[in-house]
Amino acid sequence: MKTLSSDKSLLLWRQNMNGSNISNVSEDFLREDYREAFKKLDGYAEAAGLKVKFIDAWQKICNHEACGDVRAKLQTKSSDAESIENVVNKFRGNLGEILAEKVFELFGTQWDVKPGSYDTVDPQNEKFIDAQAAHIADGLPVGVQVKNYTVHSKTHRNPVKWETFIKSMAMNSYWCTDVKIVKPEDFARFFQVPRQYIFSFTPAAFNLLTEEYAGSVRFIGPDEIGKLGLENKPYVFKQILDEIA
Numbered sequence: 001m002k003t004l005s006s007d008k009s010l011l012l013w014r015q016n017m018n019g020s021n022i023s024n025v026s027e028d029f030l031r032e033d034y035r036e037a038f039k040k041l042d043g044y045a046e047a048a049g050l051k052v053k054f055i056d057a058w059q060k061i062c063n064h065e066a067c068g069d070v071r072a073k074l075q076t077k078s079s080d081a082e083s084i085e086n087v088v089n090k091f092r093g094n095l096g097e098i099l100a101e102k103v104f105e106l107f108g109t110q111w112d113v114k115p116g117s118y119d120t121v122d123p124q125n126e127k128f129i130d131a132q133a134a135h136i137a138d139g140l141p142v143g144v145q146v147k148n149y150t151v152h153s154k155t156h157r158n159p160v161k162w163e164t165f166i167k168s169m170a171m172n173s174y175w176c177t178d179v180k181i182v183k184p185e186d187f188a189r190f191f192q193v194p195r196q197y198i199f200s201f202t203p204a205a206f207n208l209l210t211e212e213y214a215g216s217v218r219f220i221g222p223d224e225i226g227k228l229g230l231e232n233k234p235y236v237f238k239q240i241l242d243e244i245a
Helices: 031-046 054-074 081-111 162-179 185-189 209-214 222-226 234-244
Strands: 133-135 141-147 195-198 218-222
Touching: 031 234, 054 081, 054 222, 081 141, 081 195, 081 234, 133 185, 133 195, 141 162, 162 185, 162 195, 162 209, 162 218, 185 195
Parallel strands: 141 195, 195 218
Antiparallel strands: 133 141
16 A cells, blocks of 8 residues: 555655654654554454444544544653644544545545556645546546545534535646646546545535536435445454554
């Protein structure tokens, strides 16, 4: 997995700094925290008989357990609260991108993604996508944005708003002027199906938003992710753990 084992691995401190001023830490400073997060998910999956739904377990781990541990760890290195939260937010986002890569690798065909085509982009030059894949029907590109927002304890949600959908649509225009779509016949095919996906662990702000942009943006939200039944598929998390190790 590129998110784990490439030279731009999201496990590395350089991919977690997020504009913070925290220094004097090793590149593997957060590796164990990533391992622990997926180890907890693996534990929830093993205990599926307790009827713990994946999305509930994921949000609990991201919002409280894993991010709480990272926050406490960073507080031993810095007293700058803003810098600490910058890193915590990046850590949470990276958790989402790591899991998204594995999910698309294993189950991407149900969202019309060609097997083996999911490829993460340079995390230091993302524009408005975190990954690119090929559509299973015609091989033309599909972009993926991964959203793993904090779920506020009072409202129990932090929805994906219209700005994210606008940025997804902007990638279509960028691709059409950046020689990714060059053949005249490809232009017609390109706009026949949504070419940008938002893969989000929190819902869209409202249903009308997903309907309004449905022709160009496919929203894969927590309900759809939940249908994968990851709480009954511990091998997903074991594969990630094995690669981290």
